[in-house]
Amino acid sequence: MEPRPLKFIIEALLFSSDRPLSAREIQEWIGQVNASEVRSALEELRADYQQMNRSFRLQEVAGGFQFRTRSDYAPYILKMLKTTPSKLSRAALETLAIIAYKQPIVRQEIEQLRGVDVGGILRSLMEKGLIRIVGRKNVPGKPLIYGTTKRFLEVFGLKDLDSLPRLKEIKDLTSKGAEGSSSAPSGHETVPKEKDEKQEAQAPNQEG
Numbered sequence: 001m002e003p004r005p006l007k008f009i010i011e012a013l014l015f016s017s018d019r020p021l022s023a024r025e026i027q028e029w030i031g032q033v034n035a036s037e038v039r040s041a042l043e044e045l046r047a048d049y050q051q052m053n054r055s056f057r058l059q060e061v062a063g064g065f066q067f068r069t070r071s072d073y074a075p076y077i078l079k080m081l082k083t084t085p086s087k088l089s090r091a092a093l094e095t096l097a098i099i100a101y102k103q104p105i106v107r108q109e110i111e112q113l114r115g116v117d118v119g120g121i122l123r124s125l126m127e128k129g130l131i132r133i134v135g136r137k138n139v140p141g142k143p144l145i146y147g148t149t150k151r152f153l154e155v156f157g158l159k160d161l162d163s164l165p166r167l168k169e170i171k172d173l174t175s176k177g178a179e180g181s182s183s184a185p186s187g188h189e190t191v192p193k194e195k196d197e198k199q200e201a202q203a204p205n206q207e208g
Contacts (some may be wrong), residue, residue, distance in 0.1 A: 130151060
């Protein structure tokens with residue numbers, strides 16, 4: 001069997017995956033290549049798709065690489081799926097921002113910053129897979145400690161937590177949102193439901 005070009009092997013793996021793949025994972029699956037070769041091939045693929053100006057792009061998110069639909073095409077995909085993405089309320093987005101920037105953090109600290117009860121919001125964010133319990137604080141009562149998840153990075157298109165926009169940008173963003181709903185960072189106007197997020201993760205299979 002004739003050897004296949006490395007970047008096309010990587011491309012096939014990315015197309016077939018429903019989650020971001022790290023360079024290390026790709027290296028282990030392919031074998032007989034080093035990390036720098038994998039990284040180089042990934043960057044070459046990213047440049048190829050950028051130059052072709054396709055409806056999707058190769059993006060580094062949540063510690064891995066994934067094909068992502070460009071936001072311009074989201075309305076067509078949502079129409080095909082016949083579903084409406086669930087929006088984060090302004091309160092939920094503000095709570096999520098506090099957790100993202102202050103983590104690890106306990107519920108009492110979040111409520112001190114927001115001035116309201118956040119029990120329901122925390123449950124909702126956990127159901128969406130955006131936050132998780134990372135432990136218990138070693139103080140009386142042993143309160144739960146919250147932090148963001150890898151899914152949070154995927155949904156908001158972030159490479160890692162260092163890629164978070166500055167806090168001022170988040171404040172500006174929330175102040176522009178209508179009462180009861182708000183836009184998410186990085187150009188994503190909504191937080192998709194489970195099915196929709198997965199569809200976005202498999203963008204090339206949907207829209208070419």
